[in-house]
Amino acid sequence: MGAHRNEIQLIHLLRGVAPLPVMWLHLSGLTVWHYHADWTPLRYFQRLLGTPLGLYQSGAHLGVVIFFLISGFIISYVVEEETRMSFAIKRVFRLWPPILFALIATAIGTYVGTVVPIPFSFADYARTFFLVDQFAGIGRHVLPVTWTLFPEVVFYIMVWCIAPMMRSKPLQSTLILTAASYAIMASANINGTPAVQFSPLGYLPLFLIGRLFVLFREQRISGQMAMALGTAEVFLFYAVRVGIWWGIWRPQVLLDESLFPILATYPLAIIVFWLCMQWTAKTVPQPFRFFGDISYSLYLLHMPVGFAVIYYLYPALNFSLAFAAAVVATLLVSWLSFRFVEEPSRGFCRRLIARRIVTRETALAGAQV
Numbered sequence: 001m002g003a004h005r006n007e008i009q010l011i012h013l014l015r016g017v018a019p020l021p022v023m024w025l026h027l028s029g030l031t032v033w034h035y036h037a038d039w040t041p042l043r044y045f046q047r048l049l050g051t052p053l054g055l056y057q058s059g060a061h062l063g064v065v066i067f068f069l070i071s072g073f074i075i076s077y078v079v080e081e082e083t084r085m086s087f088a089i090k091r092v093f094r095l096w097p098p099i100l101f102a103l104i105a106t107a108i109g110t111y112v113g114t115v116v117p118i119p120f121s122f123a124d125y126a127r128t129f130f131l132v133d134q135f136a137g138i139g140r141h142v143l144p145v146t147w148t149l150f151p152e153v154v155f156y157i158m159v160w161c162i163a164p165m166m167r168s169k170p171l172q173s174t175l176i177l178t179a180a181s182y183a184i185m186a187s188a189n190i191n192g193t194p195a196v197q198f199s200p201l202g203y204l205p206l207f208l209i210g211r212l213f214v215l216f217r218e219q220r221i222s223g224q225m226a227m228a229l230g231t232a233e234v235f236l237f238y239a240v241r242v243g244i245w246w247g248i249w250r251p252q253v254l255l256d257e258s259l260f261p262i263l264a265t266y267p268l269a270i271i272v273f274w275l276c277m278q279w280t281a282k283t284v285p286q287p288f289r290f291f292g293d294i295s296y297s298l299y300l301l302h303m304p305v306g307f308a309v310i311y312y313l314y315p316a317l318n319f320s321l322a323f324a325a326a327v328v329a330t331l332l333v334s335w336l337s338f339r340f341v342e343e344p345s346r347g348f349c350r351r352l353i354a355r356r357i358v359t360r361e362t363a364l365a366g367a368q369v
Contacts, residue, residue, distance in 0.1 A: 010276050011070055013284045016291030018066045021059035022145070023302040027326050029058055031310050032319070039319050056261035064148055065269035067299075068203055071152055072210025079159055079166050086353045087163060091156050093349035094296075095149060099129055101341045102300035105333060106142055109308035134200065145299060150200045154184065155207045170220045174211060174229065178236070181205055185240045205237040209270060213277060230270075237266065290335075297337035298330065305330045 024045075032039050050058050079087060103125050110120060120142050127133040128142040134150045141147075158180055159166065166173040181204035209230055216226040284292065291298070306326035314322035 009284050010279055011073060012292040013279075013288045014066055014273070014276055015070055015295045016284070016288040016293075018063040018070070019295050019299040019302070020291070021055075021057075021063045022299065023306070023327070023330065025058045025060035026303050027306040027310065027323060027330075031307070031314075031323075035314065035319070037319050039323075041320070054261040054264055056265050061262070061265050062269055062272075065203075065206060065266055066273060067148065068151070068206040069210040069213075069269060069273045071155065072207035073213055074210075075156070075159055075207070076166070076211040076214040079163050082163075084160055084163050085356065087156075087160060089353055090349055091153075093345045095153070096129070097341050097345040098297050098300055098337055099143070099146065099149075101337050102143055102297070102304065103129060105301055106304035109304040143300060143303070145303065147200050148203075151203045151207070154201060155204060170215050171225070174208065174215065177208055177211075178205070178229075178233065181208065182236060182240065202237070202240060205233040206266070206269075209233050210273070213273065217277070234266070234270075238263075294331070294334040294338045297342060298334040301334050301337060302330045305333045 028039065028042050028045075031037075032042055045058065049055065055062065078090075082090065107120075107125070120140060124133070124140050124142050128146060131146060131150050131153060133141050134147060158177055162173050162176055165176070184201050185204060212221075212226050212230050212233070215221045216223060221229075306329070309326040309329045310319075310322045313325055317325075
């Protein structure tokens with residue numbers, strides 16, 4: 001990765017920025033709506049930025065789409081350097097320890113009080129931990145944001161299945177991943193009615209667009225081929241995810257101007273991603289580096305921690321103070337998660353993989369003797 005340090009720095013910057021609009025939407029928009037409050041900063045944000053720029057969900061969905069592009073970009077890098085076993089182990093230790101910590105924080109936050117206090121059962125927590133709560137009719141969503149991890153895990157599985165081909169045949173493997181994405185998306189809508197439990201899988205083409213950025217920058221495919229494949233991926237996304245599932249191609253839906261911010265989010269995210277790739281800075285400013293470090297924990301924890309703080313402090317304090325306290329508490333708990341959950345789990349993962357490599361080499365040497 002040393003040869004690509006500049007690109008990784010840019011990805012770290014994007015990863016630090018992406019969860020901020022998500023946190024803004026949930027801790028301001030949802031809570032203001034819940035309490036029927038009139039918060040001046042939110043009003044001015046919508047008037048000066050949200051509405052003029054057509055930001056869907058105050059830019060939160062833009063942040064989520066950028067997350068998907070980042071995942072496709074990063075995974076296309078690491079799969080070149082890792083064995084299938086190390087790839088699987090690293091993904092498990094990357095995703096699930098912070099999820100467990102976030103579920104513990106949610107349990108505490110639910111006990112203290114949340115915006116909508118719901119007594120979750122142990123089964124609800126278990127289903128959320130294993131991401132099977134994404135299937136309709138199975139329990140409740142303890143951590144609603146984990147819906148984005150469902151397509152991510154599916155993408156990991158797809159990559160794991162053809163990892164050797166991704167290293168040796170970048171173009172062919174990308175075409176196979178595209179075909180697999182289409183098959184998975186189509187199967188989720190096989191009876192002509194959108195299946196709610198599979199709807200996150202409609203975002204799979206976005207991971208592949210992130211992969212195309214890597215292949216182009218590595219000069220493993222030409223610019224013309226990257227553009228052609230990128231256009232195909234975007235068309236696939238709109239045709240299946242937006243067109244079939246949402247019924248956008250029906251004339252009465254096409255005339256609905258309220259859909260424009262949603263439809264514009266995806267090309268806007270791709271443009272933002274591309275523009276960041278043109279940046280030549282060698283390092284990321286410290287504030288963005290901090291947010292990049294804690295981004296995953298921040299994404300998982302901002303709702304349970306922030307909601308609990310606002311619930312506890314508002315209306316005893318005015319909403320601005322309650323919101324500020326929620327942000328500070330979320331940043332603190334997210335840093336604790338990064339420092340004492342993410343970093344130790346990564347360290348354990350590296351030691352585990354190193355032991356497996358040593359054990360394997362020792363066994364091979366013994367067999368040769």
